[in-house]
Amino acid sequence: MLLKVRAASEAREDEVTPRALFLSRRSVIAGGAAALAVGGMAPLLSGPAFAALDAKTTVQPPDAKMDPVTPQKSATTYNNFYEFGTGKTDPSEYAGTLKTRPWEVVVDGEVGKPMTFGIEDLLKFPLEERIYRLRCVEAWSMVIPWVGFPLAEVLKRVEPTGAAKYVAFRTLHDPAQMPGQRLGVLNWPYTEGLRLDEAMHPLAILAVGMYGDVLPNQNGAPIRLVVPWKYGFKSIKSVVRITLTKDQPPTAWNRSQPFEYGFYANVNPDVDHPRWSQANERRVGDFFRRKTLAFNGYGEEVASLYSGMDLRKYF
Ligand SMILES: Nc1nc2c(c(=O)[nH]1)N[C@H]1C(S)=C(S)[C@@H](COP(=O)(O)O)O[C@H]1N2
Numbered sequence: 001m002l003l004k005v006r007a008a009s010e011a012r013e014d015e016v017t018p019r020a021l022f023l024s025r026r027s028v029i030a031g032g033a034a035a036l037a038v039g040g041m042a043p044l045l046s047g048p049a050f051a052a053l054d055a056k057t058t059v060q061p062p063d064a065k066m067d068p069v070t071p072q073k074s075a076t077t078y079n080n081f082y083e084f085g086t087g088k089t090d091p092s093e094y095a096g097t098l099k100t101r102p103w104e105v106v107v108d109g110e111v112g113k114p115m116t117f118g119i120e121d122l123l124k125f126p127l128e129e130r131i132y133r134l135r136c137v138e139a140w141s142m143v144i145p146w147v148g149f150p151l152a153e154v155l156k157r158v159e160p161t162g163a164a165k166y167v168a169f170r171t172l173h174d175p176a177q178m179p180g181q182r183l184g185v186l187n188w189p190y191t192e193g194l195r196l197d198e199a200m201h202p203l204a205i206l207a208v209g210m211y212g213d214v215l216p217n218q219n220g221a222p223i224r225l226v227v228p229w230k231y232g233f234k235s236i237k238s239v240v241r242i243t244l245t246k247d248q249p250p251t252a253w254n255r256s257q258p259f260e261y262g263f264y265a266n267v268n269p270d271v272d273h274p275r276w277s278q279a280n281e282r283r284v285g286d287f288f289r290r291k292t293l294a295f296n297g298y299g300e301e302v303a304s305l306y307s308g309m310d311l312r313k314y315f
């Protein structure tokens with residue numbers, strides 16, 4: 001793998017700095033990181049910010065032509081989280097009703113050792129910062145510094161059987177906390193799926209934080225998937241169940257509009273959405289559009305997962 005991992009040095013300043021202090025520094029650090037990001041140096045400078053979640057390493061995604069990090073304000077107020085409404089500002093306005101403690105994630109299905117992880121257990125996995133592009137199927141994108149760990153770490157712990165070929169994910173279903181679930185815009189709960197080899201890929205992470213702090217509810221607290229080479233809708237939020245399966249699992253968007261949203265949903269500038277082009281995108285905050293990259297720029301790492309597949313058919 002091409003991930004560059006930097007081990008934290010012993011007793012770095014950010015590990016001994018009281019939280020209040022480094023939080024107050026964050027804006028300065030974030031600004032510096034964004035400015036330097038053009039040169040590909042940003043992740044190394046974000047140390048003090050992510051100590052809030054005690055990330056031990058910074059993993060620079062292979063695609064180091066890193067565009068500036070999207071302002072935190074944009075990434076936390078321009079969201080898709082239909083459980084709280086279909087407007088972009090609905091999640092930040094209404095997701096306060098989501099209760100993220102206690103929280104459990106059941107991991108079961110075709111596994112030798114089914115397990116239930118409390119959120120406290122999940123926060124004990126070694127956390128890394130990952131600065132990834134997120135490319136929404138609606139043709140806008142952001143660059144977000146996630147804090148999390150590889151999904152593979154959880155999957156290995158439950159010991160997938162030889163029959164496991166896919167991984168199904170499910171969001172919490174509770175209309176009292178998630179008022180959007182009272183409306184029939186999707187088949188609730190929101191579900192997603194990956195092939196097992198995609199799920200095991202080191203770029204696929206479970207995120208518990210962003211911008212150095214715990215995930216805001218609107219971004220999928222307390223734990224969500226992030227699969228950077230796929231359209232954003234694959235990155236399911238507020239996950240409560242992960243089930244390994246023999247067969248390809250049904251997924252929410254594919255069920256509601258199968259001709260528009262495929263199971264694979266790899267970012268592909270050559271395959272248009274039936275109602276709009278996917279050839280380019282608007283980075284949130286930018287005026288001009290930019291070209292969309294195959295696999296959202298992560299082709300070197302993930303294209304081999306799809307060798308021999310017709311990606312027009314398996315869109
Ligand atoms: N449970 C759930 N997960 C979801 C969604 C949703 O509506 N519900 N929206 C998806 C879509 S379309 C996108 S683009 C991303 C947006 O993530 P962000 O708001 O953190 O940027 O979340 C994805 N995960």
Ligand SMILES: [Mo]
Pocket residue numbers: 080135136137138231232233
């Ligand atoms: Mo999206």
